[in-house]
Every structure is written in structure tokens, then in C-alpha cells.
Amino acid sequence: MIRRFITLIALLCAVATTVRAQELSALARYEPTRSAIAREGGATRISLGISQPVPFRAYLLADPYRLVIDFREVNFGSNPPAALIRKGGAIKDLRWGRFRPGWSRMVAELSGPMELASAEERTGASPEIRLLLKPVPAAQFRPREGAADSALWDLPQPAAVDRPHRRQDGTRPLRIVLDPGHGGIDPGAEDGGVHEADIVLGFARQLRDALRRAGMSVVMTRDQDVFVPLETRVTVARAAAADLFVSLHADSIAEGRATGATVYRLADHAENEATRKLVQRHDRDDLLAGVDLNGQGDQVAHVLVDLARRETQPRSVRLAQVLAGAIKGEGLHMHKHPVQGANFSVLKSPDIPSVLVELGFLSSPADRKRLADPDWRARMAEAITRGIERWAQSDAAEGRLLRQ
Ligand SMILES: [Zn+2]
The missing domain is CATH 3.40.630.40 (Zn-dependent exopeptidases)
Known part of the structure; x- marks a missing residue:
């Protein structure tokens, strides 16, 4: 069995494109028994076991310091990842779920400024997304630029409205x-x-x-x-x-x-x-x-x-x-x-x-x-x-x- 590592070093945004969408048969499942958040020296390793590889991207945001992971839809089931959080660790809070149809998102609130030292996906028999976070001084924190817009992809943009619309007067259905x-x-x-x-x-x-x-x-x-x-x-x-x-x-x-x-x-x-x-x-x-x-x-x-x-x-x-x-x-x-x-x-x-x-x-x-x-x-x-x-x-x- 060949194990491939897709290693994307020190990047703020990555889409793992080696897995083509048409190869994916069903929804990927989150596998809690193969997942962990662990200290690795001064760094923090996040491992997320999934039932099959999915395209993903990971990036950082500020105010508060956050790590965002977007994946092709993952089913988190009834054993949610919150159980991975250790008190006093680098991850203060964890949110996950469907972000929009076809896509899931996980957001980790960080205890301080960090860099995403690596983001990789292990394919093969035990697919896994592996991320490494290292603390950095606040001045070296690099949030994703323009994230407010692009993090939302094609969600509806605010409508341009020139004047208040006409008030209802009972002549048409409310x-x-x-x-x-x-x-x-x-x-x-x-x-x-x-x-x-x-x-x-x-x-x-x-x-x-x-x-x-x-x-x-x-x-x-x-x-x-x-x-x-x-x-x-x-x-x-x-x-x-x-x-x-x-x-x-x-x-x-x-x-x-x-x-x-x-x-x-x-x-x-x-x-x-x-x-x-x-x-x-x-x-x-x-x-x-x-x-x-x-x-x-x-x-x-x-x-x-x-x-x-x-x-x-x-x-x-x-x-x-x-x-x-x-x-x-x-x-x-x-x-x-x-x-x-x-x-x-x-x-x-x-x-x-x-x-x-x-x-x-x-x-x-x-x-x-x-x-x-x-x-x-x-x-x-x-x-x-x-x-x-x-x-x-x-x-x-x-x-x-x-x-x-
Ligand atoms: Zn409410």
C-alpha cells in the first residue's frame, strides 16, 4: 500500500486537489478513534481521521485567533470532535458542521497567535488530515487576507438597494x-x-x-x-x-x-x-x-x-x-x-x-x-x-x- 503525503508547508490556504471529486462515492465520515489533538514539542498536532480523502483547505484568521478547515462534506456523526480538546492546550474551542451544501467547516479557536507549519492529507488505508500549529509572536501572525469575502465563497452577496421598498397596503399577499x-x-x-x-x-x-x-x-x-x-x-x-x-x-x-x-x-x-x-x-x-x-x-x-x-x-x-x-x-x-x-x-x-x-x-x-x-x-x-x-x-x- 502506497502512502502518499501531500505536504503543504507554511501556507495559509491550500486545496488538496489530488483527490478528484468524481472518485468520491459517498460522504466522508469523521472517525473519532483515529483523531487527536496532541502536543509535539512546543507545537500542536491536529489529526483528523476520515473514512475517505476529501479536498480541504486550512487557513488562519485573527480576532479571535482561529484556524479554519474547510472540507468537502464530512459527516461528524454522534461523536463530535469537541472531545479532542484538552484543558490548557492550544485549542480553546472547536466548532464543526455543514457550512453550506456540499461543504463542511471546522473552526478551532486558538489560545494565541500561531502559524500553520504544515497541512497535509494522508491518503491510503487510513485517510487523515494532519495539521501542525506552532506558536509565533503576534507580529508574525499571518491571517488569510480577504478572508471575510472568500471564506464565504459564493454565498449570496449583499443586495444593492437604492431606496426602501414599497410598504405593503393589503392589495397583494403578504x-x-x-x-x-x-x-x-x-x-x-x-x-x-x-x-x-x-x-x-x-x-x-x-x-x-x-x-x-x-x-x-x-x-x-x-x-x-x-x-x-x-x-x-x-x-x-x-x-x-x-x-x-x-x-x-x-x-x-x-x-x-x-x-x-x-x-x-x-x-x-x-x-x-x-x-x-x-x-x-x-x-x-x-x-x-x-x-x-x-x-x-x-x-x-x-x-x-x-x-x-x-x-x-x-x-x-x-x-x-x-x-x-x-x-x-x-x-x-x-x-x-x-x-x-x-x-x-x-x-x-x-x-x-x-x-x-x-x-x-x-x-x-x-x-x-x-x-x-x-x-x-x-x-x-x-x-x-x-x-x-x-x-x-x-x-x-x-x-x-x-x-x-
Ligand atoms: Zn439562538
Whole structure:
């Protein structure tokens, strides 16, 4: 058996092209028993066992220091690589999952500046991706240039929009963008063996069907377990000329004993501590997945942002209130503060009324039970549908008045 080593020394970006896509029969599997993160002198060796060789590339990003590995799709199964992390080692945190259809990504948060001394793929009987990281002074750290763009490949680019689109007036079906939070490399909150990304996707599909039955048109920011950057979620809403945007989450909260549904709209005042942490975590998830948030907001550069927001913000506030009222009216459990302000990035469209619904908290066993209950989910989907209908009617009436 010939063992080939593809050694790519000290490079920031490499695509192992020796394995042609057509040779690959099925999805490669991650093999935990042949994987390790180990010290090698002062360096750190990452070995990832896979069932068959895959094209891959590895590179570094800064703020925070990260190693990103992109592969042709790898199935990480039920023995995730987080088990490889050793306390006090060079790898502080590890994320993995589908990045976009056909591609997986693993992101390792590093304890400090390092260089990628080698990146190689061992083919043959025991395929393996082997990386060697060596600490370097901060001045010698070489992140991949232009990574913010190229790391995303051909994900949709922010739409160029010249002016706010025409407000809905009830003369055509309402266009709703549903945004199931997280996905792929970003599983969201996890508690009691349940992942937020799965829960909210399942619920979003159910809600989509309910909204369509009520005659509305629905676009989803994702309909599979893939990663979608926050900015792209906003872009999807703009490209669809959405009348409203509803992001769906079911987070975990360490502070206090949060239970029940909460409807968030963009904050016009200071957020409370728990909310601030929730918002920070969502932006951080994006950052860890290799997305630079500095470009956030570019897509609206030509829009008269403030002007548009002055009209949109009260509409978002009403949407949040009407939704909370509808959920409460259905007798579904709500948080003690059912409507809150928060600076979630996905709520920042200046001319599309936007809300984020925390369906419940995975950190609460009672909420977890509700989220898994088909009857509860159906009632929640109906309540949100009725709330949106109610809001749309009064919003259209106000729009007609304003135009006169
Ligand atoms: Zn979330």
C-alpha cells in the first residue's frame, strides 16, 4: 500500500486537489478513534481521521485567533470532535458542521497567535488530515487576507438597494421571510440532548405551512442544516422584498430561570444584562464560523437608513406587541417580560419590520418539553399566523392613510 503525503508547508490556504471529486462515492465520515489533538514539542498536532480523502483547505484568521478547515462534506456523526480538546492546550474551542451544501467547516479557536507549519492529507488505508500549529509572536501572525469575502465563497452577496421598498397596503399577499436561527457549523444552544438549530428549523417549516395556508407567501433563510451568516439572513429578506422578517430561536440562558416565549424587536434603549449576553453570543457564533462582521450594514449604504428606520421601528414595535398578544391569547406560556428590545444583528434592516421570537428556552426543562410537543407547536404556529394577519391589517390601513 502506497502512502502518499501531500505536504503543504507554511501556507495559509491550500486545496488538496489530488483527490478528484468524481472518485468520491459517498460522504466522508469523521472517525473519532483515529483523531487527536496532541502536543509535539512546543507545537500542536491536529489529526483528523476520515473514512475517505476529501479536498480541504486550512487557513488562519485573527480576532479571535482561529484556524479554519474547510472540507468537502464530512459527516461528524454522534461523536463530535469537541472531545479532542484538552484543558490548557492550544485549542480553546472547536466548532464543526455543514457550512453550506456540499461543504463542511471546522473552526478551532486558538489560545494565541500561531502559524500553520504544515497541512497535509494522508491518503491510503487510513485517510487523515494532519495539521501542525506552532506558536509565533503576534507580529508574525499571518491571517488569510480577504478572508471575510472568500471564506464565504459564493454565498449570496449583499443586495444593492437604492431606496426602501414599497410598504405593503393589503392589495397583494403578504411576503414573510422566516429565519430559523443557527444551523450547520453553528448548532446554537444545546441542552438535554436537543439542539436549537434543529428545533427552530422544524418549527419554521411548520409555521411556513401555516402561513401559506393563510394565503401568505413565505421565504426561508435556510431550509436545511447549513450555516447562514447573519448578514446573509438580512440580505435574503431584502432580496425577497419582504414585508416582514421573523427570526426564530430557542436559546439557553445561564442567568436566572428564564421560561416562556419572548418577542424581541430592535432596542431603542439599553438592553438588560441577560439580553446583552444573548445578543453577544449570536454575533460571536458568526465570528467563530469565520465571518467578519465588519461589513455588517454595507448593504444598506445607499438607503436613507435613519429616515427609513424612523418609520419602520414603530411598525416593528407593534408587530412585536401584536405577536406577543396573539401568543398569550392562545394561552401559551410567555416570559414575564414578553416583549423586549435587543440589538440582534438580524433585526437591523432599516425598512423591513423585524422581530426575533424566542419560542422558549432550552435551559428550562418545562420549555424543552413544550418545544417537543406537537400540540404546543401547532398552537404556537397558529398563534403567530393570526398575530401576523392582525398586524398586517392595521399596518396596511395605516400605510394607506399615510399615502393620502
Ligand atoms: Zn439562538
